[in-house]
Every structure is written in C-alpha cells, then in structure tokens.
Amino acid sequence: MIIRIIRSRRKRLVLLIMVLVLCIGCARQMIIDKLSIVIALGYDQSQQEQERIRTTIIAYHATDNQAKNTLLTSASNNTSKGVRTKLNLKMPTQDVIGQVRVIAYGEPIARKGIITLTDTLQRDSDIGTNVYLAIAGGSAEQIMSATNKQQINMGEYLYELIRKNVNYGIIPSSNLHHFLSTYYRGGKDPVLPYLELQQNEVVISGVALMKDDRMVGRLNEDDCLLLKSAMGNYKFDSFELALSLKESNHHYLPRISPLFITLTNIKIKSNIKLAQEEGPVFDVRIRVKGQLKEVSEQIDLEKRETIHALEHAASRQIAAQYEVLFKRLQQMQVDPIGYGAVYRTSVRTKQFATEQWRDMYKHARIRTDIKVVFTNVGITS
Amino acid sequence: MSECTVPTRRKIHPAFTMSIVITSQITVGMLAFQKYVYKEAGHDAWFSVIAAGICAHFSVFMIVKTLSRFNFNSLYEIHNQLFGKWGGSIINGVLICYWLAVSTYVLRNYIEVLLIWIFPDVPIWVFGLMFFVLIAYGLAGGLTVISVISFIHLLLVSWLILLLYFPLKTADFHQLTPVIEANISQLFKGMLAMGATIGGYDVLFYTSSHMKEPHRIHRYAHMALFIVNVLYLMIMLVSIGYYSPKQIVNNSWDTLTMLKTVGFSFLERFEYIVIMMWFIIVLANLMITSWVIIQGITRMVKVKRKNVYIGLCLVQLIIIQMLQTGDQLAVLSNLINDVAIFLSFMYPFVLFVMATIILGIRCRRRKEHI
Amino acid sequence: MVKLHTIQHMFAHHSEFKCRSVQVGTQMLHVLFISSLADEKLIQEAVLHEIQCPPVTRCHVIITPEVLLNALPIKEAYISDELVDISSKLLNGWCYVQFEQLDQGLLLNTAALPHRTLAKAEIETDIFGSQVAFVERLATNLGLIYQLLPDTKLHSEVIQIGTATKTTVSLLYLEGAADAHIVEQLKMRVAELEPLNGVFDSLKLAQLIDDNSSTLFPTILHTERPDRVCKFLLEGKISLLVDGCPFAIVCPVTLYEFLHVNTDMNARRSIGILLRLLRITAMFFSIFGTAFYVAAITFHYQILPPELLKTLIRSHSKVPFPPIFEALLLEIVVELLREAGVRLPTKVGQTMGIVGGIVIGQAAVEAGFVSNVLLMIVALAALASFTIPNFSMSNTQQILRFPFIILAGFWGGIGIVIGISFLTIHLARQTSIGKPYLQPQSILSTRTEEHAKVHPWWSVITRSAASQMVKRNKDFKE
Known part of the structure; x- marks a missing residue:
C-alpha cells in the first residue's frame, strides 16, 4: 500500500504535507506579549551563606491595558541562570533575556571580580553584545528599585542615561563587547560607568577603574573627559577649564586665577606612540579644537595674541591635568588608556603577558604634546 | 575519448561556474573559520588567508589544465580512463565518500547554528527533513536548475557583506601591527587550518562536462576564487581589528558574534537575519554536493537517480542523528579539513602528473605498435 | 431543389434564417442568409439589386454561378457545393445564392457580425502610450496590430479549434526574430486542441497549451493592448489572438515581463528605473x-x-x-x-x-x-x-x-x-514553452550564439550612436 501511495503523484503530495504538518508542533512559540522581557539585570553579593549572588531584574510585562507595566523581582542562587530558575517560580510568564540592555554590578561584588559573572553573557547566544555594563555604588538592587523624575521604567532610564553619555558624552564605551575586548587584550584595563543614588536620583558619577576585572578605584566627572579623549578621537559637547594665569607673563591676559573658560563643539584627536622601548617612554600627542563660548572674566579677545595666549594657557593646564591623571593611574596600577596595547603593537615580542606589562608600567614615562586651538570665539569679540 | 551524455541544448552557460564555485566554498567555513586560523598564526592570520588563496589559484589552474587534456569530461570519467574500470571505481568511491562527508558536515554544522541560536528544542531530524525535501525538489531539475538556483540564492545573500560596516566602525586596526610577527611554520599551520574553508572549488571537476564552451571556464573559476578570497580576507581583517586576541580564540562563531552589533532603527541583532539567509546558501550548496554524489553513484551502478537520492537522504539522516553533541561534530570537522587539504590542494597536481605520465606511456606504446 | 430542402431542414429551428427567392428570367434563385449575422443592407444593394437589375437579366439567358461570380461586387465570393462548407459559412454571416436546378451555388461574404467599437483599455490602464485596446473581433484586432507593425515578415497563421465553437485562433510571429522551433511547438499544441468542444477565452487557451498548468505562476502573458503585443513580437515572441476574446496571449515570457509596463520605457529612463x-x-x-x-x-x-x-x-x-x-x-x-x-x-x-x-x-x-x-x-x-x-x-x-x-x-x-x-x-x-522562466532571452547567450540574432531586444529602445545629436565633451566647457 505504501508503494502505491508513493507511486501516485497526488498521494505523494498529500503524504508530504502530512509529514510537514507533523513537524509543525515542534518549535516553541514566544509571543511577545506573553513574555516577561528582561531589560535590566543587577548582580549583588548575596546576604546568605549558601548563595553567591543575588539578581534583580526589571522586565516588561504586558497586562490588559498598559503594555509597559514593569516588574521588579529578585532572587539569589549560585549562578546567574540558577537565579532565573528561582525567579520563574515568582512570575506568571516566562522570562526571556534576549532584550537585556543594562547590567549593573554592585560595588562589593565588583571589587571581587566580575569576569565569572560575564561568562553567561558570553555563552548565551540570546544576549547581544551591545549590553551596557555599569557598576552600582552601594548595591544594584538599590539603584534599580529607585524611581526617577521622568516616571519611566528604571531599566529604560538607565539604558538611555548610559547610552547618551557614552555616545555623546564623557563616558568611555562600556558595552559588553568593549569590556571583554579590553579585558582579553593584554595591556589595557576596562573602565565602566559608576552609578550612584544622589538625592533619590540615579546619576552617573564618574567611572570605575578596573584592574583586569576587579574594581580598584574611581574617577570623578572632571577626569573622565581627559581619560576618554586620551583613548582615541572623540567629539564632546563642552569642557570647562580652570586656567591659572598668575605665572603667565603675557601682558595681554589679566592676572586672575583661576580663570574659567568653557569650550564647546570640541574635537579631540589623540595619538600615543612608543618613543623608547627602554623605560618605556611614550609620546602623547593631543590636539584639542573647540569653540570658546564662555569666559568667566571680561577679556578683550579682539587681539590674536590674546587668543593665542589663552590657548597656550589652556594647553598647559590640560597637560598638567593629564600628568596628574597619569600619575594617579600609575599609582593604582591600572592602565585604562592602553599604553600596554601601544607597547604591544610597536614592539616585536614573542610573548606579551599582562603581569610583565604591569611591572613595566610602574616605570613608564610620558612626554606630552598637547595643543588647544580655538576655532572661533563666538559672535562677540 | 569523450562520452558526453549531455545533449547540447541542455548545457549551461559557463558563467554559472562562478556561482557554483562560490556557493561550494563559502558555506563550509564562513561563519566560524577565524578561530582556527588565529590559533595558529596569531594576528598575522590574514597573511595565511592570502597565502591559502594563492595556493588555491594554482590548484584551479592545474584542475583546468587537467580537464582540458581530457576534453572537459567529469572527474569520474577521467579516473575510469586513467585507471581502468575497477581502479577508477575504487577512487570514485573514495571521492563519493568524501563528498558525502562534506555534505553531511555542512548540513549538521548549519543545524548546530540553528539549534544554538534559534530553535533549541527542535529535534535534528526535523531540520534535516526540511532540507531533504527542498533539495529533492531542486535536484529534479538537473544541473540547469541547480545553477540558476545557486545564482539567485547568491544574489539574495550578497547584500550581507555590507553589514561588515558596523564592526568596521569600532575596529582597532592597530591590532594588526607588528606585522608578520609569526614565523613561517605558524603561518603555514594557519594556511592548513584554512583547508576546508577554501577547498570547495574542486566541484569544477564535475560540473565542467555540462558547460557550453568549456575552454572559457578558467576565467570564471579564477574570478569566483578571487571573490571568495577577497571576502575571506575582508572578514578576517575586520575580525582581527574588532576582537582582541583571546576573544577570537574563545568564541566558536566569530562572524555571527561580530554581527550582533549591527542594528537599524527597525531591526536589531542582525545575526538572526544572517542565519536565516544562510539557510538558502546552505541549501544551494547541499544541492550541488548531492548532485555530485548522485552523478558518481549513477555512473558506477545502474540505479534510478531518484532512488539514489532517497538512499543518500537516509544515510545522511542517520549520520546527523548520530552526531548529537558539538564535540562529535568537531571531530568530523577536523577530519574533513585534513582530507580537504589533500583533495583540493594536492590532488590536482598529483592527478596532472599521473595523467601526463600515463597518457605519455600509452602514447609511446601506441607508437611502438604502429 | 434537394440542396435547398436540405439546408432549410438544417436551419429549420433557426429563427433568423431567411430565404429570399427571386425569379430571374426562367430561373429561380434563392438567397439564403441569417439575418442577425449578415449585413442586410449589403445583401439588398449588392446582391438582390444586382440580381434583379435588368442588365444582368438582359445579357444572359441562362445565369450560372460563374456569371454572378463575375458580376456581383462582393469582396469575397466563391462557388461551393459542400454542405458543411455552406452551413458553416452561413453561420458566419455569409450569404448563399442557390440556383434552382444546379448543385453548385455561390457563397458571398456579407458578414456583419456584431462587435464592439474600439475603446480604452479597462484592465491595463497606463498613463503614456496608446490607449486603444483589443476588441472581441479578430479582424479588428489583427487590423490594430498590422497598423503598428506593417511588415511582410509578420506572419499570421490561422487555426480553428473547438468542434462546437469553431473558434479561430491566429498565431502571429515575426519571421527571423521568433524561434522557428517554438513556433512549430505552439502550432502543434494548438492543433491538438481541435477535438475539444469549445474554447471561448484566450486565457483558457493559455492554460491548455502551456508547459505546466498546475503552477501558481502564469507562464503565458496576456495583454489587451496592441502596442504591447507589437513590442513583444519585435522581441521575437509569439502572440496568439482568439476570436471572441479581447486579450492576446504572448509566449514565451519570463517572470520579468509580468512586471513591465509601457510607462517604464516611454517615460524618462531614470524615472522608468525608479518606478520599476x-x-x-x-x-x-x-x-x-x-x-x-x-x-x-x-x-x-x-x-x-x-x-x-x-x-x-x-x-x-x-x-x-x-x-x-x-x-x-x-x-x-x-x-x-x-x-x-x-x-x-x-x-x-x-x-x-x-x-x-x-x-x-x-x-x-x-x-x-x-x-x-x-x-x-x-x-x-x-x-x-x-x-x-x-x-x-x-x-x-x-x-x-x-x-x-x-x-x-x-x-x-x-x-x-x-x-x-x-x-x-x-x-x-x-x-x-521550453524557455526557462527566470532567464531573460539573450542575457546569457554565448559568443557563438550572438551572431545568429537578428533583432536584439534593446535595439527597440536605444538610439544608435549616429543619432546622438549632442557630442559628449570629455572636459568642462570653457
């Protein structure tokens, strides 16, 4: 009978369709409004002895009228996915992690090291590499349960906050890919934004410096711009400088100190080269181009010499700030700017180990060549 | 000397060699080849890619020279002519087993991608069945239809190369320096790791008997190989710039992970789209390999092509069901890489030399008799 | 007499069948016609008037069909004695002059079948280009095509199919451009349809002659515009027109022709490309x-x-x-x-x-x-x-x-x-009809085949280099 079916053309078609129909029930449906779509994750040290981590999630959860009803839950277990098993017992809908956008690590757990926590983020094919990582001062749960003035979903708020500041602001890129790439690259240390709860508002108050994967220190907002600008060519919106003019011998400039100036529409090009292998000694070349939009004292900027003098002062100020920053990073033994990477790409070695570089980094010196150029001084002179 | 069984009307334009060769090559390795080359050659892997490409060009040159000696018959006939009926059949059998292994590997590799990324809970045989039904439908039309299909499917997929722009934006090409830090043996090992990735061009041996004006095949074959080489080079360069050293080695699916960052305002996570579009390229490739296998078997045994295909399906279904885990697949992958290096790179030279010798001996013997 | 009775018996149930008997001298002539299909004015003026007119009757004592054949000013006339021929022609609007004692009679073309006047295209409207569309009458349709393509190389062959409907199918092709093999194929396929009862529509005909009628995609194109048919004929395609249907069918076609509109070619080139x-x-x-x-x-x-x-x-x-x-x-x-x-x-x-x-x-x-x-x-x-x-x-x-x-x-x-x-x-x-559906003709012809082409498809739309009036300057103007 089977042979008869196979011989007849029409019956073959029917058999084919039946076989295909049988296969239909196989794939598991994930209809978007029947899921809890996790958009933010937070990792904390667990208070209990048996469990390692405590995870908080914020998820979209569609109900009858409001589609963006958010759900905030947390549970503890030993692994990130293990926590989700417990979370599933608390939620009526399946939680899915493919759309997660922000992952916050509490400071205590960050100081212990976060690479093991990012393991699942690398292995799981569901999670994208554009996820933003951040360090939360205090605990991640505290940050994620806070409310914000705009009354929007906290996960969205964090995502937009970090994204705007990374793309257009002074925070260096901190998505998962960047973090892992920097971590795995010998000679460079990752940097993550530092979230803090200030007067019931979640703000980014600088960056957290990581040594490999452990947090070792912080930089506040003023140093962030210098840090980011040293890492590559970037554009910034504004930059305020405090110039000390007491020592300057330009008679065009008043002897006021500090003189505050603000540059806008800034384009910074920076270049780091290995000058000498022994040392090692690096040449740092930074070119700042901006529009001078605000001066805190009345200065006549009609004359070219005045502008040049201000530029000189600004260059010296930035150079000084940079040296201070570099010394501080050397003391903390972290290298977020990537001098090690520059060393690696300039010198032919058989092996390059991070520990070897950390030794060399202690004795590294830099020679700065920083120039500030004001493209214009606004519409008044 | 020639036993051309294809009527002139059904022959296909030689330009289709391009699409057939490109389809045969890119399916095997494109999604994950960076890891293996980088492990050997470090950040000079791009040099290994170029070197492997140049060797492939030489191989293609040898293949076309061999074919032109035998009036562009298919390789099965060449073996029969050189080594007699039984010797030729044994070698053809070995070749058929190789193509069967490649076909199964391509299929199972792609099913692995589907299982990891899209539908983890669907059994393997269901995916296999989907492919077999479609392949049967395409095979029924013969090489004419298969060549048109491979061309169309390539066109449909060709725009994916533009997606490389996104990882290119965040790539740091200083990772390429210092240039040529690896020594010769490392570079050579890197070339060997590229074996199966580039090695699909020996499909030329089998399809040239169906082409019109076969003396013009060589330019299309070289053009196709050049395009594939450039493609692999671009992807390798972007990977080296985008990833840091240990990342590439850590990740099993480099190209797909690289494309996770691609996003527009209406669609994100383009690796899913790439995986979907990859389906149609894999399908075209499987059609070509199935055609090659069926050609071989029907020349040795007198069976209907339909029944050969059903047998082929069953064998492949059994094999892919047996390969349940990823590391079993890795064993097959290594095996195919080694055999591909021999069959794609060295065998054309060997065959050319043997053909020259044997034909020379026969010629002299005939002259002596006269 | 016997013949007249046979014919009258055959058309006994035909309400429009008329028989006008005229006595001319000693003979009795019967003029047979079907009034709704024949041009009555023409019969009255050209047939009856001439028969009854004195010069004819005076010159000859006995009137034979040959005499009438030479005397009557009808465009198409011949002598016939076969019943099948006579009945089919009567049903087509012709008029039969039966001589009383003779077996033979004269068949005269006085057909005036009801038809529609030329109108605008209803289904395939277009902004540019000629707006006239085919009508149901085959002669008018052929006239429209001959007007656009007055070439002696344009062959039109007529095949009749359908035992009850006796539909006339006209096969048009440009000799030299069309593939002779395909023309033969088509003629054979259409001729095979003779035993069918009736074919009313060209689209139905398309389904009956195409390669695979179970596919969703149409492999034979239909159009109701004569300018499109002429464009296809120039490209070497073959067109079939069916009497009674205002759609012409064209084959062999590829998928891309179904997406082409005349506006693409008539409008400016860049606009045409964008629209496509x-x-x-x-x-x-x-x-x-x-x-x-x-x-x-x-x-x-x-x-x-x-x-x-x-x-x-x-x-x-x-x-x-x-x-x-x-x-x-x-x-x-x-x-x-x-x-x-x-x-x-x-x-x-x-x-x-x-x-x-x-x-x-x-x-x-x-x-x-x-x-x-x-x-x-x-x-x-x-x-x-x-x-x-x-x-x-x-x-x-x-x-x-x-x-x-x-x-x-x-x-x-x-x-x-x-x-x-x-x-x-x-x-x-x-x-x-044998040509692959996805491969446009002449896109992939090898060098040996290119010499055989007579009308490359792009010669219809591009100007030759000689007619380019403005010489392109390689450099900026002064």
Whole structure:
C-alpha cells in the first residue's frame, strides 16, 4: 500500500504535507506579549551563606491595558541562570533575556571580580553584545528599585542615561563587547560607568577603574573627559577649564586665577606612540579644537595674541591635568588608556603577558604634546 | 575519448561556474573559520588567508589544465580512463565518500547554528527533513536548475557583506601591527587550518562536462576564487581589528558574534537575519554536493537517480542523528579539513602528473605498435 | 431543389434564417442568409439589386454561378457545393445564392457580425502610450496590430479549434526574430486542441497549451493592448489572438515581463528605473510583509529595537489570539473585500467600500480583535499588490501570501526562508514553452550564439550612436 501511495503523484503530495504538518508542533512559540522581557539585570553579593549572588531584574510585562507595566523581582542562587530558575517560580510568564540592555554590578561584588559573572553573557547566544555594563555604588538592587523624575521604567532610564553619555558624552564605551575586548587584550584595563543614588536620583558619577576585572578605584566627572579623549578621537559637547594665569607673563591676559573658560563643539584627536622601548617612554600627542563660548572674566579677545595666549594657557593646564591623571593611574596600577596595547603593537615580542606589562608600567614615562586651538570665539569679540 | 551524455541544448552557460564555485566554498567555513586560523598564526592570520588563496589559484589552474587534456569530461570519467574500470571505481568511491562527508558536515554544522541560536528544542531530524525535501525538489531539475538556483540564492545573500560596516566602525586596526610577527611554520599551520574553508572549488571537476564552451571556464573559476578570497580576507581583517586576541580564540562563531552589533532603527541583532539567509546558501550548496554524489553513484551502478537520492537522504539522516553533541561534530570537522587539504590542494597536481605520465606511456606504446 | 430542402431542414429551428427567392428570367434563385449575422443592407444593394437589375437579366439567358461570380461586387465570393462548407459559412454571416436546378451555388461574404467599437483599455490602464485596446473581433484586432507593425515578415497563421465553437485562433510571429522551433511547438499544441468542444477565452487557451498548468505562476502573458503585443513580437515572441476574446496571449515570457509596463520605457529612463524598483519593492513587501510581522512577534523578539518593541507589545496586548490567527483573519477579510469589490454593482460600490474598509477595520481594532500595527501592514500590503501591472500575476501574489504567513506562524524566520527557497526552486524549474522562466532571452547567450540574432531586444529602445545629436565633451566647457 505504501508503494502505491508513493507511486501516485497526488498521494505523494498529500503524504508530504502530512509529514510537514507533523513537524509543525515542534518549535516553541514566544509571543511577545506573553513574555516577561528582561531589560535590566543587577548582580549583588548575596546576604546568605549558601548563595553567591543575588539578581534583580526589571522586565516588561504586558497586562490588559498598559503594555509597559514593569516588574521588579529578585532572587539569589549560585549562578546567574540558577537565579532565573528561582525567579520563574515568582512570575506568571516566562522570562526571556534576549532584550537585556543594562547590567549593573554592585560595588562589593565588583571589587571581587566580575569576569565569572560575564561568562553567561558570553555563552548565551540570546544576549547581544551591545549590553551596557555599569557598576552600582552601594548595591544594584538599590539603584534599580529607585524611581526617577521622568516616571519611566528604571531599566529604560538607565539604558538611555548610559547610552547618551557614552555616545555623546564623557563616558568611555562600556558595552559588553568593549569590556571583554579590553579585558582579553593584554595591556589595557576596562573602565565602566559608576552609578550612584544622589538625592533619590540615579546619576552617573564618574567611572570605575578596573584592574583586569576587579574594581580598584574611581574617577570623578572632571577626569573622565581627559581619560576618554586620551583613548582615541572623540567629539564632546563642552569642557570647562580652570586656567591659572598668575605665572603667565603675557601682558595681554589679566592676572586672575583661576580663570574659567568653557569650550564647546570640541574635537579631540589623540595619538600615543612608543618613543623608547627602554623605560618605556611614550609620546602623547593631543590636539584639542573647540569653540570658546564662555569666559568667566571680561577679556578683550579682539587681539590674536590674546587668543593665542589663552590657548597656550589652556594647553598647559590640560597637560598638567593629564600628568596628574597619569600619575594617579600609575599609582593604582591600572592602565585604562592602553599604553600596554601601544607597547604591544610597536614592539616585536614573542610573548606579551599582562603581569610583565604591569611591572613595566610602574616605570613608564610620558612626554606630552598637547595643543588647544580655538576655532572661533563666538559672535562677540 | 569523450562520452558526453549531455545533449547540447541542455548545457549551461559557463558563467554559472562562478556561482557554483562560490556557493561550494563559502558555506563550509564562513561563519566560524577565524578561530582556527588565529590559533595558529596569531594576528598575522590574514597573511595565511592570502597565502591559502594563492595556493588555491594554482590548484584551479592545474584542475583546468587537467580537464582540458581530457576534453572537459567529469572527474569520474577521467579516473575510469586513467585507471581502468575497477581502479577508477575504487577512487570514485573514495571521492563519493568524501563528498558525502562534506555534505553531511555542512548540513549538521548549519543545524548546530540553528539549534544554538534559534530553535533549541527542535529535534535534528526535523531540520534535516526540511532540507531533504527542498533539495529533492531542486535536484529534479538537473544541473540547469541547480545553477540558476545557486545564482539567485547568491544574489539574495550578497547584500550581507555590507553589514561588515558596523564592526568596521569600532575596529582597532592597530591590532594588526607588528606585522608578520609569526614565523613561517605558524603561518603555514594557519594556511592548513584554512583547508576546508577554501577547498570547495574542486566541484569544477564535475560540473565542467555540462558547460557550453568549456575552454572559457578558467576565467570564471579564477574570478569566483578571487571573490571568495577577497571576502575571506575582508572578514578576517575586520575580525582581527574588532576582537582582541583571546576573544577570537574563545568564541566558536566569530562572524555571527561580530554581527550582533549591527542594528537599524527597525531591526536589531542582525545575526538572526544572517542565519536565516544562510539557510538558502546552505541549501544551494547541499544541492550541488548531492548532485555530485548522485552523478558518481549513477555512473558506477545502474540505479534510478531518484532512488539514489532517497538512499543518500537516509544515510545522511542517520549520520546527523548520530552526531548529537558539538564535540562529535568537531571531530568530523577536523577530519574533513585534513582530507580537504589533500583533495583540493594536492590532488590536482598529483592527478596532472599521473595523467601526463600515463597518457605519455600509452602514447609511446601506441607508437611502438604502429 | 434537394440542396435547398436540405439546408432549410438544417436551419429549420433557426429563427433568423431567411430565404429570399427571386425569379430571374426562367430561373429561380434563392438567397439564403441569417439575418442577425449578415449585413442586410449589403445583401439588398449588392446582391438582390444586382440580381434583379435588368442588365444582368438582359445579357444572359441562362445565369450560372460563374456569371454572378463575375458580376456581383462582393469582396469575397466563391462557388461551393459542400454542405458543411455552406452551413458553416452561413453561420458566419455569409450569404448563399442557390440556383434552382444546379448543385453548385455561390457563397458571398456579407458578414456583419456584431462587435464592439474600439475603446480604452479597462484592465491595463497606463498613463503614456496608446490607449486603444483589443476588441472581441479578430479582424479588428489583427487590423490594430498590422497598423503598428506593417511588415511582410509578420506572419499570421490561422487555426480553428473547438468542434462546437469553431473558434479561430491566429498565431502571429515575426519571421527571423521568433524561434522557428517554438513556433512549430505552439502550432502543434494548438492543433491538438481541435477535438475539444469549445474554447471561448484566450486565457483558457493559455492554460491548455502551456508547459505546466498546475503552477501558481502564469507562464503565458496576456495583454489587451496592441502596442504591447507589437513590442513583444519585435522581441521575437509569439502572440496568439482568439476570436471572441479581447486579450492576446504572448509566449514565451519570463517572470520579468509580468512586471513591465509601457510607462517604464516611454517615460524618462531614470524615472522608468525608479518606478520599476518601486514596483519590485512593493511586490516583496506585499508577499513578505505580514509574514515578517508574524515571525518577529511570534518567535524572534530579540530582533526588535527597544521603541518598536514597546509599540508592538502595546498593540498586541489586547488581542486574545496568537499572531498567526489574527494575521490570517485579516488577510481573509481583505481577500473578501477584494473579491466583493469586483462584483459590486456601481450604485452600492462606494458605500460598501467605506463600510468594509474603514468601519470594519476601525471596529476590529477597537474591539481588540486585531492589532492596529497588523492592520496597517495588511492594508499596505494589499495596496502594494495592486502595483503589479498584470492581473494574473497580481492574483498569484495574493495567494502566495498565505503559505508564507502559515510558515512564519509555525516556523518563524526559518519558515519564511523555507518558503523563499521553495519559491525560487519552483520558479527556476518553470519553463514557458521550453524557455526557462527566470532567464531573460539573450542575457546569457554565448559568443557563438550572438551572431545568429537578428533583432536584439534593446535595439527597440536605444538610439544608435549616429543619432546622438549632442557630442559628449570629455572636459568642462570653457
């Protein structure tokens, strides 16, 4: 009978369709409004002895009228996915992690090291590499349960906050890919934004410096711009400088100190080269181009010499700030700017180990060549 | 000397060699080849890619020279002519087993991608069945239809190369320096790791008997190989710039992970789209390999092509069901890489030399008799 | 006498059959005709008047058919004595002059079959180009074509098929441009249809002669515009015209001809290219739009960007059904609207359009039956499907959507891709009278074949280099 079916053309078609129909029930449906779509994750040290981590999630959860009803839950277990098993017992809908956008690590757990926590983020094919990582001062749960003035979903708020500041602001890129790439690259240390709860508002108050994967220190907002600008060519919106003019011998400039100036529409090009292998000694070349939009004292900027003098002062100020920053990073033994990477790409070695570089980094010196150029001084002179 | 069984009307334009060769090559390795080359050659892997490409060009040159000696018959006939009926059949059998292994590997590799990324809970045989039904439908039309299909499917997929722009934006090409830090043996090992990735061009041996004006095949074959080489080079360069050293080695699916960052305002996570579009390229490739296998078997045994295909399906279904885990697949992958290096790179030279010798001996013997 | 009685007996039940007997001298002449098919004025003036007119009767004592043949001013006349011939000609409007004692008689062409006057094209409207369309009468249609293509190389061969309808089929081709092998094939296929009872329509004829009638895609193109037929004839294609049908069919064609419109060539070149691109994009969106939506919502939530995700969740959260069900529901409603729209009487048409389109859609969204995003996509897809110029292809496209939606609903993105593969394989296997469906003629001819071509297809639309009036300067002007 089977042979008869196979011989007849029409019956073959029917058999084919039946076989295909049988296969239909196989794939598991994930209809978007029947899921809890996790958009933010937070990792904390667990208070209990048996469990390692405590995870908080914020998820979209569609109900009858409001589609963006958010759900905030947390549970503890030993692994990130293990926590989700417990979370599933608390939620009526399946939680899915493919759309997660922000992952916050509490400071205590960050100081212990976060690479093991990012393991699942690398292995799981569901999670994208554009996820933003951040360090939360205090605990991640505290940050994620806070409310914000705009009354929007906290996960969205964090995502937009970090994204705007990374793309257009002074925070260096901190998505998962960047973090892992920097971590795995010998000679460079990752940097993550530092979230803090200030007067019931979640703000980014600088960056957290990581040594490999452990947090070792912080930089506040003023140093962030210098840090980011040293890492590559970037554009910034504004930059305020405090110039000390007491020592300057330009008679065009008043002897006021500090003189505050603000540059806008800034384009910074920076270049780091290995000058000498022994040392090692690096040449740092930074070119700042901006529009001078605000001066805190009345200065006549009609004359070219005045502008040049201000530029000189600004260059010296930035150079000084940079040296201070570099010394501080050397003391903390972290290298977020990537001098090690520059060393690696300039010198032919058989092996390059991070520990070897950390030794060399202690004795590294830099020679700065920083120039500030004001493209214009606004519409008044 | 020639036993051309294809009527002139059904022959296909030689330009289709391009699409057939490109389809045969890119399916095997494109999604994950960076890891293996980088492990050997470090950040000079791009040099290994170029070197492997140049060797492939030489191989293609040898293949076309061999074919032109035998009036562009298919390789099965060449073996029969050189080594007699039984010797030729044994070698053809070995070749058929190789193509069967490649076909199964391509299929199972792609099913692995589907299982990891899209539908983890669907059994393997269901995916296999989907492919077999479609392949049967395409095979029924013969090489004419298969060549048109491979061309169309390539066109449909060709725009994916533009997606490389996104990882290119965040790539740091200083990772390429210092240039040529690896020594010769490392570079050579890197070339060997590229074996199966580039090695699909020996499909030329089998399809040239169906082409019109076969003396013009060589330019299309070289053009196709050049395009594939450039493609692999671009992807390798972007990977080296985008990833840091240990990342590439850590990740099993480099190209797909690289494309996770691609996003527009209406669609994100383009690796899913790439995986979907990859389906149609894999399908075209499987059609070509199935055609090659069926050609071989029907020349040795007198069976209907339909029944050969059903047998082929069953064998492949059994094999892919047996390969349940990823590391079993890795064993097959290594095996195919080694055999591909021999069959794609060295065998054309060997065959050319043997053909020259044997034909020379026969010629002299005939002259002596006269 | 015997003959007259036989004919009268044959047409006894024919209400329009007339027999006018005239006595001329000593003979009795019978003029037989069917009044609704014959030109009565012509019969009166050219036949009866001449017969009854004195010069004829005075010159000859005995009038024979040969005399009348020479005397009567009718354009087509011959002597016949076969009953089958006489009856078929009578049914075509001819008039038969029966001589009393003789077996033979004279057949005169006085046909004036009812026909429509030339009008504008109804189905294939176009902005540029000639607006006239074919009518049901074969002679008029042939006249329109000969007007556009006055070439002696234009061969037209006539085949009659259908035992009851005796439909005349005219096969047109340009000698030298058309492939002789295909012409022979076609003639054979049409001739094989003789035993059929009746063939009324050229589209039905197309189905009977094409390679594979079980496929969704039409492999023979139909058109109602003579300028399009002439363009195809110049390209080497063969056209068939059926008496009684205002559509001509053209073969062999490829898939791309179904998407071509005359405006593409008549409008400026860049506009033509852009319009063609727009049409292709519309076709893709129409087939795959709903399927993408269903696949993304049902299986692949990861590919939606954040803002879009919120919108889609919000729009789908009120709907109690899974996306595939609501998509199929909406598509079926749109099909119903489309089908109803074809058959609606004009008086009710406007109201029903508003009710169907706006009220049902709005009400469905408010009730929470369908999501508004899906409604928008389905409406846009339906709109996009109307950009296809060929009606058969448009129908095909409407139907093609459904398997894709079902595949997307069960297998997500992989389902869509399986559908695409199946579609491309299916199209690659189709042939249109032997020529591959997807391969345009002369795109892939090898060097040896290029010499044999007579009329390259692009010579119709490009100017030769000599006629370029403005010489292109390599450098800027001074």
